[in-house]
Each structure stands twice: as structure tokens, then as C-alpha cells.
Amino acid sequence: MHGVVVSTARPGRPAIAIACLLVVCGLITGCGRREASDGAVRLVMTTAGGVKERDIYNQAVSRFEAQHPNIHVRILPISKDYYRKVLVMIAGRDAPDLMWMGQSFGEFAGRGAFMDLSARIAEEVDLDDYFDQPVGWYNIDGKQLGIPFAIDTDFVVYNKALLDEAGVEYPTDDWTGQDLIRKAKALTLDRDRDGRTDQYGYRGNVDSSAFGAEIISADGKTPLCNSPEMIDYLQFTLDVVHKHRICPLPGDVEQEGLDTISLFRQGKAAMMRFYTWSLPELRDKCADLDWDIVMMPKFAQRAHWASSQAILVSSETPYPDEAWLLCKYFFSDEFQRIMAFRGLPPSRKVAEKIVAENDEAPENLAVLLKAADYLYPFPRVAHLQELMEHFWNAAESVDAQRATPQEALQRAEKAMWRTIERRQ
Amino acid sequence: MPHHREVDTINRRSGIAFAFLTPNLLGFMVFTFLPVLAALGLSLYRWDLFHAPSFVGLRNFVELLGWYQEDGQIHANDPGFWKYLGNTLFLMMGIPVNMAAALFIALVLNQKIRGRVFFRTVFFLPTICTGVGVMLLWMWIYNPEFGLLNHLLSLVGVEGPSWLRSYAWAKPSIMIMGLWGAMGGTNMIIYLAGLQGIPPELYEAADIDGASSAAKFWYVTLPALTPTTFFIFITSVIGGFQGGFDAAYVMTRGGPDGATTTISYYIFEHAFQWFNMGYAATIAVVLFALVLLVTLVNWKFGGKRVQYV
Numbered sequence: 001m002h003g004v005v006v007s008t009a010r011p012g013r014p015a016i017a018i019a020c021l022l023v024v025c026g027l028i029t030g031c032g033r034r035e036a037s038d039g040a041v042r043l044v045m046t047t048a049g050g051v052k053e054r055d056i057y058n059q060a061v062s063r064f065e066a067q068h069p070n071i072h073v074r075i076l077p078i079s080k081d082y083y084r085k086v087l088v089m090i091a092g093r094d095a096p097d098l099m100w101m102g103q104s105f106g107e108f109a110g111r112g113a114f115m116d117l118s119a120r121i122a123e124e125v126d127l128d129d130y131f132d133q134p135v136g137w138y139n140i141d142g143k144q145l146g147i148p149f150a151i152d153t154d155f156v157v158y159n160k161a162l163l164d165e166a167g168v169e170y171p172t173d174d175w176t177g178q179d180l181i182r183k184a185k186a187l188t189l190d191r192d193r194d195g196r197t198d199q200y201g202y203r204g205n206v207d208s209s210a211f212g213a214e215i216i217s218a219d220g221k222t223p224l225c226n227s228p229e230m231i232d233y234l235q236f237t238l239d240v241v242h243k244h245r246i247c248p249l250p251g252d253v254e255q256e257g258l259d260t261i262s263l264f265r266q267g268k269a270a271m272m273r274f275y276t277w278s279l280p281e282l283r284d285k286c287a288d289l290d291w292d293i294v295m296m297p298k299f300a301q302r303a304h305w306a307s308s309q310a311i312l313v314s315s316e317t318p319y320p321d322e323a324w325l326l327c328k329y330f331f332s333d334e335f336q337r338i339m340a341f342r343g344l345p346p347s348r349k350v351a352e353k354i355v356a357e358n359d360e361a362p363e364n365l366a367v368l369l370k371a372a373d374y375l376y377p378f379p380r381v382a383h384l385q386e387l388m389e390h391f392w393n394a395a396e397s398v399d400a401q402r403a404t405p406q407e408a409l410q411r412a413e414k415a416m417w418r419t420i421e422r423r424q
Numbered sequence: 425m426p427h428h429r430e431v432d433t434i435n436r437r438s439g440i441a442f443a444f445l446t447p448n449l450l451g452f453m454v455f456t457f458l459p460v461l462a463a464l465g466l467s468l469y470r471w472d473l474f475h476a477p478s479f480v481g482l483r484n485f486v487e488l489l490g491w492y493q494e495d496g497q498i499h500a501n502d503p504g505f506w507k508y509l510g511n512t513l514f515l516m517m518g519i520p521v522n523m524a525a526a527l528f529i530a531l532v533l534n535q536k537i538r539g540r541v542f543f544r545t546v547f548f549l550p551t552i553c554t555g556v557g558v559m560l561l562w563m564w565i566y567n568p569e570f571g572l573l574n575h576l577l578s579l580v581g582v583e584g585p586s587w588l589r590s591y592a593w594a595k596p597s598i599m600i601m602g603l604w605g606a607m608g609g610t611n612m613i614i615y616l617a618g619l620q621g622i623p624p625e626l627y628e629a630a631d632i633d634g635a636s637s638a639a640k641f642w643y644v645t646l647p648a649l650t651p652t653t654f655f656i657f658i659t660s661v662i663g664g665f666q667g668g669f670d671a672a673y674v675m676t677r678g679g680p681d682g683a684t685t686t687i688s689y690y691i692f693e694h695a696f697q698w699f700n701m702g703y704a705a706t707i708a709v710v711l712f713a714l715v716l717l718v719t720l721v722n723w724k725f726g727g728k729r730v731q732y733v
Contacts, residue, residue, distance in 0.1 A: 084696045091473040091701075107699065111474035196569075196578075248569065249589050268569075386698040396680040400591045415503075422487060423700075 041322045043073045045098040045311070046089070048082040052280070056338055064329055071322050083108075090316075097317040098327055101146075103307045103378065109140045110220075110382025115313040116143040120324055125331075131372045134308050134346040137380060147331040148308035150343025152276045153371045154207065155304070156297070157362075160290040162187060162199065162270040170292070171271070173370060177210070177236075177299040180271075184246035187270035201246040203263065204273025206296060208233045209303035209376035215391050216416065220381025223416035225391050226409040229300065234398045234405035236299075241399075249399060261285050275305075276343045276368065283361055293362040295370060306375035309343060344368040383423050390415040460712075466705035473701055484706035504682065504690065505707065511595065512686045516664035518599040518606075523656055525607035527649075530615035531641075544616075547608025559674040562601045563588065588676050594683040598671045611656050618652035619645070623733060650730045658722055665715045687711050 047057045054077045061073045076096065078085050083104050089095055090113065101108060108114065121127070121144050127135055131151070138146045156171065163170055168186050171179065184201025191198045208215065213229035216222070224230075240247040261281050264272050273296070274282065282291070296304050311330035313323045329335060336345035337354065345351040351369055358365045378384055394412035397403040403411070467484055469477035490501045500506055533544050550558060565572045566587035574584030587597040622645065630640045646653075668686030672678045678685035678693070685693075687707065695704035 087473055087696065087699070108474075111472055111699065113474060249586055383698065386700075389693070389698075392679070393681045397591070400589070400680050402591055402681065 039070070041071045041319050043071060043097040043317075043319060043323055043326060044076060045073055045100075045326070046076045046078055046082070046086055046096045047100045047311075048078055048102065049100075050079065052341075053339075054079075060329065060335060060338070061326075064326055068322075068325060071325070073326060093316075095314045095316045097314055097319060097323045098311050098330075099314060100309065101312050102152075102309050104385075105138070105308075105310070105312075106140075106378070106380030106384055107382055109138075109145055109380060112315055113312075114145040115315045115317065115320060115323070117146060117313065117324065117327070118142075118144040121147065124328070129349045130346050131348055131351075131375075133306075133372075133375050133377075137308060137377060138310060138312075140380060146310045146312040146327070148310040148346050149331045149336050150276075150309045150339045151346055151372070151375070152307040152309065152343050153304045153368065153375060154273055154275050154296060155293045155367050155371065156202075156204075156271050156295070157264060157274050157282065157291055157293050158271045159264065159267065159269075160292065162267060166270070168270075171294045171297070173295040173364075173367065175294065175297050177206075177297050180297040181240070181244050181246065184240075184271065185244060188246050197245070197248075199267055200248060200269045202240070202271045202273075203247055203260075203269040205237060205240070205247070206273070206299070207303055207305040207376060209305070210296060210299040210301065211236070212300040216379055216381065216384070216387050218379045218381075220379055220383060220387065221420060223387070223413045223420070225394070225416070226413040230409055231405045232300075234395060234408070237395070238398060238401075238405075242401075264291075265289060279362075280342055286361075291361060292364050293367050294364065295367050295374075302374045303376045304371040304374050306371075306377040308346070308377070309339075344372060348372075383419065386419055386423070387416050390419065463705040463708050466702055467709045469702040469705075471701040472699040474699070477702065480702070484703050485710070487703065488706050488710060504685075505687075507682060508685045508687055508690045511682075511684065512665060512668060512688075514595055515599060515602075515668050515686065516661065518602055519657070519660045519664055521599075522603055522606035523611060523653070523660065525603060526609065526611035526656075527615050527653075529607050530612045530619055531645075533612075534616060534619045547612060549608070550605040551609040555670050556674055558605065559601070559671060562597075563675055566597055588684075589680055591680055591683045594676060594680060598668070598675070598684060601671070611660070614652055614656060615649065618649050622648040626733065647731045648733045651732060654726055654730045657726065658719060661718060661722060662715055665711060665718070 045057075045061075047053065049057075054075075057075055057077070061075055065071065065073060082100070086096070086099055086108075095113070099113075125147065127147075130147075134148050134151050135144075138144060138148065158171060160170065163183075166186050166189075168183050171183060180202060187199065187201035188197060189199045190196060208230060211229045211233040213227060213233045214224040215230075217224055241249055260272065260274070261278065262285070263269055264274075264282075265286050274293075295302070311327055313320065313327050317323045331346075333345075333347055333350050336347055336350045339345075340350070340354045345354060351372070355365050355369055378388070381387070390412045393415075394403075394408035397408045397411075398405050466477065468479060468481055470480045470484070471477035486501070488502050488505055491498050492501060493499070529547055533540060533547065537543075564570070568574055568584065568586040568589070571584075571587075573587070577584040585593045587593050626644045626648065627640060630644050635643065666688055668684070669688040669692060672684050672686060672689040673692070676684040678689050688711075691704045691707045691711070694700040694707065
């Protein structure tokens with residue numbers, strides 16, 4: 001029979017199909033909860049770092065599990081975008097029981113991500129031997145949230161051969177900013193006389209704390225960047241590029257994809273600012289170079305940028321006792337010693353032993369011990385990155401010579417106040 | 425009345441159709457529709473991802489789009505939003521250039537020349553290369569000390585700028601990279617298909633009338649391509665509003681001084697770097713409204729100029 005065929009399918013079928021789809025979607029999005037195990041406690045720990053760190057954590061966990069057969073630990077190594085991935089886990093109500101924390105500790109701690117370990121630490125841990133500052137970095141509002149296992153800081157690496165070639169004396173730990181400029185000028189060379197610098201005397205800038213400048217108060221409620229000290233600092237960053245010509249634009253050094261160690265190795269810079277986490281790669285890739293390290297030069301004061309690493313217990317963990325047992329291992333002397341290849345141990349005793357036993361480059365590893373008395377980390381505040389964004393924008397506008405230091409810092413201070421008001 | 429067998433056939437076909445559509449619909453629901461609905465709702469909340477969201481009503485929108493008076497001057501509550509919207513619109517100025525370049529390449533590759541397949545492949549290669557890898561490559565090209573571009577400029581006595589670190593050159597640098605990738609990309613393929621869909625009789629009629637190559641292009645090719653151009657323009661504008669994230673994230677981190685921060689990167693910063701998920705959702709909703717408005721305007725006024733052959 002010809003003509004229009006009218007469908008007599010039940011009218012509700014498409015609606016039923018869509019309803020089923022919605023239910024399935026809901027189930028899928030609701031997935032991801034860890035099931036309770038059969039008597040054994042299962043902990044999840046997130047870690048950052050490269051292959052070597054991953055192996056270290058795996059071995060540490062194996063030793064721990066051998067001593068605690070009823071606790072199983074699953075390590076989630078995250079080598080890229082660590083904080084974002086942990087953030088998504090927390091937002092998805094699937095926070096790991098323990099997590100590695102570095103520079104962003106304050107932002108997570110300020111939002112209640114970590115368990116208060118004050119009572120446990122007071123009872124079970126002897127902190128007398130620790131450097132004063134680093135332990136205090138993990139005390140937020142009177143709560144001790146953890147103890148670091150490594151301190152990161154900066155130092156200047158210098159190529160002895162290039163200094164010898166230019167007849168420049170090696171820098172010493174008591175050198176000043178003027179010494180840096182003088183030496184770097186003698187080390188900045190246009191070898192092929194094409195009008196372009198082939199070797200810079202210094203690359204990497206210095207920390208603003210060396211000028212006595214601060215960006216934000218310790219409680220994160222008052223911008224401090226608009227100060228004479230900060231103006232001096234930003235003027236210095238301009239002068240090293242445009243007046244003294246000992247350094248390229250700061251952004252070029254930190255541009256991602258630019259291998260700073262290769263720059264040093266190829267003699268593109270006689271002196272460079274590096275950080276403790278670069279030590280393994282420096283030892284590996286610059287094994288055929290004669291290099292050493294020295295403290296950051298003194299300007300208004302001696303200062304070393306600092307950060308630290310710790311394994312902390314989540315405030316959401318359903319297994320606080322077991323998590324604490326594992327956490328304790330990760331600031332033990334043994335673990336600090338293992339991780340000393342890329343950071344300074346916070347225990348003075350362990351740090352001094354590492355320095356005393358050092359038989360590889362750098363010869364002057366004692367720099368890290370001395371730097372421990374001059375550490376200046378970023379404040380541990382909840383909105384640090386958002387506030388720092390205003391300061392970095394100001395610094396970049398000065399670098400690009402779009403604004404004077406005074407104008408840029410006034411703008412940054414105003415923007416910081418707005419952010420502080422909005423986030424209260 | 426349809427026979428039972430016909431009804432069964434219709435039902436079976438409907439079932440088969442749903443079965444084939446389900447994976448796509450499932451993906452759309454889970455990864456697009458539900459998140460968009462969630463974002464709409466989230467824009468009315470303050471949420472730092474650690475605690476439960478707290479309802480703030482339209483406060484986020486006031487913070488984003490409102491203003492205040494100080495010292496007799498009007499100031500935006502969020503000056504960054506307007507600056508980054510400006511950056512986004514600036515980068516979108518490359519759209520007509522990219523379209524023209526794609527059309528030009530398509531015209532050339534539509535000719536019967538030797539090695540046509542080879543050239544089509546070569547021009548399309550940037551599109552299939554991994555975005556991040558290409559951007560890392562361009563970072564090396566743009567490096568002011570060791571980069572290829574400044575080296576070539578130095579050969580003709582020109583000192584190149586610090587491309588990605590220069591406030592004036594950062595956005596043009598990204599536009600140049602975009603042009604390189606876009607001129608042989610998907611738009612070129614779409615134009616190629618459009619060119620091959622033009623009836624040859626039109627060109628034969630033009631030949632009979634003694635039209636020159638330029639006249640044929642202007643009076644036959646371009647009008648015949650208006651549906652294709654309209655489609656490419658609409659999709660490019662939508663993509664332009666949403667774009668700029670990759671380059672900002674990989675190459676410049678939004679700098680220098682916010683010069684390369686686009687709206688999409690600003691949303692990312694608020695959501696995943698500054699823990700302001702509710703505010704990020706608000707920006708996303710405003711962006712959605714803006715894209716919808718612009719698309720409707722384009723559709724209303726641009727659609728009138730489309731000629732179908």
C-alpha cells in the first residue's frame with residue numbers, strides 16, 4: 001500500500017531512551033569512590049618528580065609495607081601538572097590519603113587540605129636538631145601540618161674555566177651585588193665580534209628579598225610590594241640588562257623549552273643562578289666541566305629564595321593513624337638522607353653529614369648549609385598565586401619598559417588590594 | 425493503517441539508529457551537556473574546590489561586569505577581564521587573513537599541477553602535528569638569541585625583537601604561528617571541497633562571455649564559495665572566542681604582563697590556579713552569551729549574502 005507510513009512506535013520511546021542516558025550519565029559521573037578493603041588498610045599517596053624520585057618512593061613504600069603488613073600503599077606518581085591533578089582529586093571527593101607538597105603548600109593548607117599533626121609531632125618527634133625556619137613554614141594558624149624532608153634554595157654556579165680565561169677571581173660566599181656586576185662585566189663577551197653577546201657574565205636574576213623587599217605580608221592580607229626596596233630591586237633588574245648589559249632579558253632564561261643547563265654547559269653564561277633540584281642534572285651533564293657553587297650575592301641583605309618538600313596527610317583521610325605512620329617515615333633521617341641528592345635536609349645533623357661526606361661536584365656544597373640561615377620563602381597564604389600574578393605582571397611591564405618601577409608597583413598594589421577584598 | 429510488519433521494521437530501525445547514536449550521545453551528555461549545565465549553575469556559587477559551594481547569587485556577575493567610582497573616574501571591577509577580552513578580539517583579527525590564505529592555497533592546489541597530492545599533504549601537515557610540539561618548535565624559532573627568525577633577520581641587518589617577551593610583538597607572534605598552521609589546515613580542505621563543487625558550466629559560460637581569470641574568480645568563484653566562506657567564518661569566530669589557551673599555556677603563560685592572556689586562559693587561571701571555580705564558571709557563562717550573540721548577529725546579517733548555486 002502506497003502513501004505516507006505513519007510510525008506507530010510508542011510515543012514515549014525517545015523519552016525513555018533519553019532518561020536512560022541521563023541515568024547512565026549520573027552513574028558514570030558518580031563513579032570513582034574507593035571501596036573499603038577486606039581488613040587491610042589501603043592508602044593512596046600522590047608524588048611528584050622524575051623517574052629517580054619515583055623509584056625512591058616505591059622502595060620507601062616497600063620497606064614500610066614490609067614492616068606493616070596490614071597496610072598497603074598505592075603510589076600515584078604525577079610528573080606533570082601535579083597540583084591541578086591533586087586538586088581535581090580533592091574536588092571529586094577522592095583526595096589521596098597522603099600527598100607530596102612543594103611551593104603550593106600554602107594554597108592547599110589555607111583551604112584546610114591537611115590534617116593537624118601537632119599532637120602527634122609533639123609526642124613523637126624531636127625537632128631540636130632541625131633548622132629553625134623550615135619546620136615553622138608548616139605551622140598554619142598554630143597547627144603543625146607536617147615536617148619537610150628537603151629544602152630547596154638557590155645559589156650561583158660558575159664555570160671556573162671561563163673565569164680563569166678572563167682573569168676573574170672566583171666569587172666567595174661573602175661577595176656582594178657590586179662584586180657580581182664587576183665580575184659579570186668582565187665575563188660578558190662578544191667572541192666573534194658580530195655585535196651580539198655570545199657569553200653573558202650572569203644569567204638568572206636575584207630574589208627580591210636580597211633588597212629587603214617583600215611582596216605580601218605573611219598573613220596575605222597586606223600588599224607590601226610598593227616599597228622603596230622593591231623599586232630598587234626592579235631598577236636593578238632593568239640595569240643588569242640595559243645599563244650593565246651583563247644579563248639577557250629575564251624571561252629568556254626562564255622560557256620553557258630553553259634548557260638552562262645546556263646554556264651553562266655550552267659556555268653561554270659564566271655564572272648562572274640555579275636551584276637545588278638542578279644539582280643532579282648539573283652533576284650529570286656538566287661532569288666534564290670544572291664548576292662550583294657560591295652563595296647568592298649580598299645586596300641590602302643576604303637572602304636565598306627558598307621552598308621545601310613534604311609528604312602531608314590529607315584532612316579527609318579515613319585512616320589517620322595509618323597515614324601518620326607512613327608520613328613519619330617521609331621526614332625521618334633516613335629519608336632525608338636519601339633525598340639529599342636534590343635538596344638540603346632540614347635536620348642540621350643530617351645536612352652536616354651529607355656535606356662532610358660529599359666527594360663529588362660541587363666542592364663548595366657547604367653553601368647550602370650556610371644558606372639555611374638566610375632563607376626567604378614565599379608566604380604560605382591561600383591566594384598566593386592570584387596575588388603574585390599582579391606582581392609578576394608589574395615586573396614584566398618594567399622588563400618590557402612599558403612602565404617605571406614606581407608606576408608598575410602602584411598598579412600591582414592596587415590590584416592586590418582588590419583581590420584581597422574580593423577573596424575575604 | 426500500516427501493517428504490523430512495517431511497524432516492526434520502523435521500530436527495529438529506530439532501535440538500530442539509537443544504538444549507533446548512543447555512544448556519541450553518551451559522550452556528549454557526560455562531557456559536554458552536563459558540564460555546561462553544571463557551569464551555568466556553578467556561576468551562582470563561590471567554590472574553592474575544597475569546601476562545599478556557597479550560594480552567592482549574581483555576585484560573581486557583578487564582580488565580573490560591574491564597575492565602581494573612585495576619584496571621579498569609573499573603574500571596572502575586573503579590569504583584567506576587559507583587557508583579556510581585548511586580547512582575544514585582537515587575536516581574532518587574524519581570522520580574515522587566515523581565511524584568505526586558506527582560500528589562496530586551495531585555489532593553487534585545485535589546479536591540475538604536478539605533485540598536487542604531495543603539496544596538499546605538505547600543506548596539511550601542520551594540522552596533524554601535535555599542537556604542543558609545534559608550539560615548542562615555534563618557541564625555538566622565536567628565541568631572540570638562538571632562534572631562526574632573528575638569525576634570518578640579522579642576515580639582512582635587522583635586529584629582531586624579543587618576540588614572545590615583547591609586549592608589542594607577543595600577540596603578533598602568536599598570530600603568525602596561527603597563520604602558518606591555518607593556511608593549509610582544515611579551512612583549506614573545506615575550501616578545496618567547495619571549489620570542486622562549483623559547476624563547471626559556470627566557468628564555461630564565463631569563458632564564452634570572454635571573462636578574464638580575475639573576472640572569473642570575482643564573479644564566479646567567490647560568489648559560489650559564499651556558503652563555504654560563511655560556514656568557515658562562523659566556525660572561526662566561535663573558535664576565536666574560545667581559543668588562545670594553548671599558546672598562552674605552552675609558550676607565554678599569558679605574559680608578558682598579560683599580553684597573551686585570552687578569555688579561555690583567564691578561565692583556566694581562575695579555575696585551576698587560583699581556586700575560584702565559581703568565578704571561572706561565571707566568565708565561561710559570559711563568554712557563552714557573547715559567542716551566542718555574535719553568532720546570531722553573523723547568522724542574521726551574513727546569511728543574507730550567501731548565494732547558493
